[in-house]
Amino acid sequence: MSIKGELPLAVHPKYRTRRTRKWSTILAVVIGTFQLWMLWTRWINSSLWLPNLLETASETHSVCPQVPEYDPKNALGGRKIELPTIREAVDRLSQAVQLDTATHDDWVDPNDDPEPWRKFNAFANFLEKTFLAVHAHESPLKREFVHQHGLLYIWPGSDASLKPLVLTAHQDVVPIDPTTLHDWIFPPFSGYIDLENQTVWGRGSYDCKVRVLGILSAAESLLRSDWSPRRTIIFAYGFDEEIGGKQGAQYIGKRLEELYGVNGIAMLVDEGMPVYSAHDVESFGAPIAAPAVSEKGALNVRIEVRSKGGHSSMPPAHTSIGLLSKLVTILEDHPFPDKIEEKSKAQIRFLQCLRDHPHVSDRMRHALMELEYAERSLDTEFLRLYAAELPVYERLYLRLAPASVVQSRLGRARKRVLDLLSVNTRLVLKTTQAVDVIEGGVKVNALPESAHAIINHRIAPYSSVEETKVRYKKLLAPVAEELDLSLTAFDEELIPHTNASVGSLALSSESWEREVAHISAFEGENAGPFRLLSSVIRQTWHLDDPRHILHEGAETVTTPKKASMEALRVTPSIMFANTDTLWYKNLTLNVFRFAPATLHRDLTGIPTLHTTHTVNEHIPIDSIVKANEFYVNLVVAADFEDLEKV
Numbered sequence: 080m081s082i083k084g085e086l087p088l089a090v091h092p093k094y095r096t097r098r099t100r101k102w103s104t105i106l107a108v109v110i111g112t113f114q115l116w117m118l119w120t121r122w123i124n125s126s127l128w129l130p131n132l133l134e135t136a137s138e139t140h141s142v143c144p145q146v147p148e149y150d151p152k153n154a155l156g157g158r159k160i161e162l163p164t165i166r167e168a169v170d171r172l173s174q175a176v177q178l179d180t181a182t183h184d185d186w187v188d189p190n191d192d193p194e195p196w197r198k199f200n201a202f203a204n205f206l207e208k209t210f211l212a213v214h215a216h217e218s219p220l221k222r223e224f225v226h227q228h229g230l231l232y233i234w235p236g237s238d239a240s241l242k243p244l245v246l247t248a249h250q251d252v253v254p255i256d257p258t259t260l261h262d263w264i265f266p267p268f269s270g271y272i273d274l275e276n277q278t279v280w281g282r283g284s285y286d287c288k289v290r291v292l293g294i295l296s297a298a299e300s301l302l303r304s305d306w307s308p309r310r311t312i313i314f315a316y317g318f319d320e321e322i323g324g325k326q327g328a329q330y331i332g333k334r335l336e337e338l339y340g341v342n343g344i345a346m347l348v349d350e351g352m353p354v355y356s357a358h359d360v361e362s363f364g365a366p367i368a369a370p371a372v373s374e375k376g377a378l379n380v381r382i383e384v385r386s387k388g389g390h391s392s393m394p395p396a397h398t399s400i401g402l403l404s405k406l407v408t409i410l411e412d413h414p415f416p417d418k419i420e421e422k423s424k425a426q427i428r429f430l431q432c433l434r435d436h437p438h439v440s441d442r443m444r445h446a447l448m449e450l451e452y453a454e455r456s457l458d459t460e461f462l463r464l465y466a467a468e469l470p471v472y473e474r475l476y477l478r479l480a481p482a483s484v485v486q487s488r489l490g491r492a493r494k495r496v497l498d499l500l501s502v503n504t505r506l507v508l509k510t511t512q513a514v515d516v517i518e519g520g521v522k523v524n525a526l527p528e529s530a531h532a533i534i535n536h537r538i539a540p541y542s543s544v545e546e547t548k549v550r551y552k553k554l555l556a557p558v559a560e561e562l563d564l565s566l567t568a569f570d571e572e573l574i575p576h577t578n579a580s581v582g583s584l585a586l587s588s589e590s591w592e593r594e595v596a597h598i599s600a601f602e603g604e605n606a607g608p609f610r611l612l613s614s615v616i617r618q619t620w621h622l623d624d625p626r627h628i629l630h631e632g633a634e635t636v637t638t639p640k641k642a643s644m645e646a647l648r649v650t651p652s653i654m655f656a657n658t659d660t661l662w663y664k665n666l667t668l669n670v671f672r673f674a675p676a677t678l679h680r681d682l683t684g685i686p687t688l689h690t691t692h693t694v695n696e697h698i699p700i701d702s703i704v705k706a707n708e709f710y711v712n713l714v715v716a717a718d719f720e721d722l723e724k725v
Contacts, residue, residue, distance in 0.1 A: 129448045132468045133455075140461055142451045143432035143650060144602070146610050148617035151712065154719035160304045160711055163296055165629045168703050169272055169279060171209055171296070175288045176270035176281035178202050181254040182322050184590060189227040189326060199228035199318050202250055206230075210295045212302040219307065220298060226330035232314040233338075234298065236718070242345035243311035244717045245335070245666065246710065248290035249320035249327065249350070249659055252283035253692050262694040276682040277628060277700045284698040285674075286691045287350045291316055293675065293706035297714055300707070310345070310718045317659045323591040328659035336665055344667040345722045346608040348713065349660050351672020352652045353688060354620055354705075358680045361503075361688075364438035366647040368616045371672035372425050372609065373598040374654030375510075376538030378547050379589040381531055382406055384564070386582030388528040395526075399582060400519040402562060403530040406584070407514055409558050410534065415510040415550070419493040420541035423508050425601060425651040430496070430504075432650040446495045453492040456485060507655045510539040510547060533589050540653055544592050551586055559584045593661045599669050601651040608669035608722050613649040615716050616673075619709045620647050626679045627704040647678065669722075675709040677701035 133142070163171075180202050189196040203224075207214045213232070214222065223231040230250070236243070255267045265271035265280040272279055294314050313335070317327030335344070352369040355362035384406070386399040397405070419427060427450070433439060434447040455461045456477065466474060477485065497505065512534050519530025536547055552568045559566040565576035568586040576583060600606040654672045663670065677699045681687055690696045 125449065125452070126445055128468070128470055128473075129445070129452055132465060133448055133451055135468070136461075136465065140455070140464070142428065143648060145648060146614045146617070149611070149614040149712065149716050151618070151715055154715050155306075158304060158306060160300050160306065160715075162300050162704075162707055162711065165627055165700065165704055168292075168296065168707055169629055169700055171292050172279050172284060172289055172698070172703055173270035173272050173281075174209070175202070175205065175292055176279065176284050177268055178205060179268050180251050180283065180318075182251040182319050183254060184322050186319070186322065193227070196228055196318070199250060203228070203230060206291075206295060209292075210299045212299050213295055218302065220302075223334075225334050226326055228318040229327045229331045230314070230316040230318075231331055231334060232295075232298070234308060234312040234314075236308040236311040238309045239311075241310040242343060242667075242722075243313050243339060244714065245313045245315055245344050245347040245663070246294045246713075247315040247317070247328075247347065247349045247659060247663070248287050248294060249324075250288075250291060250316050250318045251321050251327075252286065252288070253321050255282060259694050264695055267694075267696070272629070273683075273697075274629060274631065277626070278681075278683055278697045279700065279703065280695070280697045282696050284696055285687055285702075286696070287320075287674075289698055289703055289706050290350055290674070293703075293710050296707045297710035300711055301714065306715075308714070308718045312714055312718070313344075315663075317662075320659045324659045324662050325591065328662035332662035332664075332666065335663070339666070341665050342667060344663075344669075346612075346669040346717060347660065347663055347667050347671070348612065349658050349663075349670070349672050351654050351658060351674055353674040354616070354647070354676040354678065356676070356678045356680065359686060359688070363433045363436050365433050365436040366620075366622060366678050367429075367433065368613075368620065368647055368649045368673070369429055369652035370609070370612055370616070370649070371654035372601045372651045372670075373422075373540055374596045374657055374660065374672060375540065376542070376544055376593050376595040377657050378536045378538060378544050378592045380534045380536065380548075380551060381585075381587045381589040382534065383529060383531040383585045383587075384582060385529045385585075386526075388526045391524045391526055395581065397562070397581075399527045399530040402564065402582060402584075403517070403519065403532060405562065406555060406558060407517070407532055409554065410512065411514070413554055415512060415539075417497055417505045417509050418539070418541065419497055419508060420539075422540040422595075422598065423653070425540075425598065426508055426653045427496070428601075429650045429652045430500075432648055440499070443496075443499045446492070446499055450489075450492040450496050453489040457489065507653060508539065510542050511537045537655060537657070538595055540595050540598065542595065544594055548586075555584070555586070593657060596654075596660060596670070597664060597668065599671060605668075607724060609651070609671065611716060611720055611722060612671055612673070612713070615709070615713045616649050617647070618716075619675075619705065619712050620678055622647060622678065624678065626677070627701045629700050675702065675706040677705060 178201055180198055186195050212218060213220050220232050220234045223233070225231050267282045270279060270281045298314070315331045315335070317324050317331060319326045320328065352371045354368045355366065357364050357366050382403065384399045384403045386402065431447050431451055434444045462477065514532055515535050516533040520527035538544065538547055548569050552573060556566060556573050559574055563579055563581045564574070564584040565580045566574040566584045569588065599609065601609045658672055660670050660672065676687065679699065679701055681699055683697060685695055687698055
């Protein structure tokens with residue numbers, strides 16, 4: 080107590096500190112207990128309510144929404160389109176494969192050295208003789224040669240207000256390694272028609288002459304059926320896609336921009352991700368189509384080491400080849416990290432669309448559901464609609480937990496999915512590096528004065544060319560310093576040459592580089608073109624479709640029965656390689672990459688996709704037939720529908 084006129088006695092500081100510590104401890108225990116309880120109820124018990132919540136969500140909020148298959152009745156107006164017979168389609172592709180159109184990295188502009196490119200004259204002549212209606216003098220399609228060998232076909236529509244549809248493919252193929260010739264079941268340019276396995280063998284059969292011919296076959300069929308478009312239809316065929324597209328697609332893209340302007344095209348469909356059958360490992364046993372809405376960037380990095388030469392009887396501690404080997408080892412020991420970011424969304428959609436299939440493990444299924452819910456829990460509209468389905472503790476968590484804590488669940492969910500993915504699937508999501516070329520030395524008894532390696536990168540959607548270069552600088556600069564090498568990285572001198580330097584290290588871009596492609600809309604109000612493409616895919620492929628079989632003799636066609644089952648699922652994906660679409664990026668925001676294929680088992684026992692760019696490339700006959708059918712369906716649908724309102 081205090082005496083009147085005096086100040087009250089102050090509380091001793093040590094007692095105040097004890098009281099503060101006491102309540103702080105109590106508060107920490109309460110918060111910690113709450114968090115542990117929330118973690119337990121959220122992560123352990125989520126399996127009890129997540130499936131019901133996510134599976135009962137409306138189609139609008141489905142992670143794998145499916146559009147109805149396209150009905151061409153109104154678009155065709157009763158007209159029947161006659162497709163080529165199986166024999167015609169197979170013979171055409173076989174003959175196309177027999178024409179060697181391989182391109183090589185060291186080829187220069189055809190205006191400077193036309194000789195190696197002359198092979199494309201023969202291919203253009205073959206197309207002209209094969210598709211007579213398309214190339215007839217009275218044909219409405221006009222063919223234009225762009226930069227010598229680029230092929231541009233323009234089919235004018237009756238309504239100039241409609242933006243054109245562009246279908247693309249490329250004429251060239253990758254070369255054959257002579258040392259692998261004995262590994263081919265049939266010669267690489269034989270175009271062998273294998274009736275036993277219902278397959279056409281040879282380089283370019285899958286990548287990508289089947290699409291070159293499939294598109295022209297569609298035009299041929301439509302012309303012979305007296306069909307004419309309202310919307311201008313364009314076919315564009317580059318001739319050097321396998322070496323970057325600088326001579327072909329780049330010039331075609333500029334030509335189309337001259338004719339139709341920036342964003343003057345409604346939709347562009349190029350080669351790309353396939354229809355996966357239930358027998359493809361990538362599909363987890365669930366038939367699915369995966370048109371790519373974006374594609375990875377690319378960068379080729381040349382690493383060159385130079386050092387003093389001399390007689391090999393007096394070698395230094397490390398020759399230039401030895402130094403280069405150390406650098407390559409460092410790179411391979413430090414691969415780019417596995418990550419899932421927001422721009423990985425399309426590829427994650429592919430996985431989420433497959434989560435309910437029996438071949439998906441329980442752990443993966445639940446991890447994918449956790450990821451979906453982590454995404455949905457940040458969507459206020461979803462929570463408003465489905466809050467009643469949530470347990471009380473989850474509603475409390477969403478209400479009381481800081482926004483940053485709720486957001487962090489998304490990162491943890493992505494990490495759990497990533498940890499469960501196969502190596503190949505993680506490669507699709509991340510930036511990859513592959514040491515593809517290494518050279519050095521000219522004589523066995525002479526010290527090599529230089530050695531170089533070329534490393535190919537496919538850059539993840541969330542990264543960039545510049546970020547990839549920066550990583551090289553950070554990773555190799557300390558190594559160069561340790562090895563007493565000067566370093567110039569992408570025209571920037573990082574470590575100057577001194578008297579103590581045993582050699583030099585130079586990093587540079589090789590051949591070409593390209594940034595990650597724009598991600599075309601696959602959901603929301605701007606996704607009309609993707610929805611149309613999806614509906615046409617579902618129109619074309621059904622789970623009960625018969626295999627198209629080629630027989631000896633007169634009987635060459637099996638009559639397809641009417642599909643009674645729902646078509647396969649369609650989901651967006653990311654193209655893990657590169658196409659010509661880089662050169663068409665100014666034409667439209669709606670760019671898709673898709674490869675028609677078969678839903679039936681590959682009878683060769685060698686998955687088609689896995690023979691691309693290597694030995695025993697082939698394509699099932701059923702895929703050839705389905706490609707012709709798909710392009711007819713796509714042209715008809717895209718011509719009739721308002722792509723912005725689908």
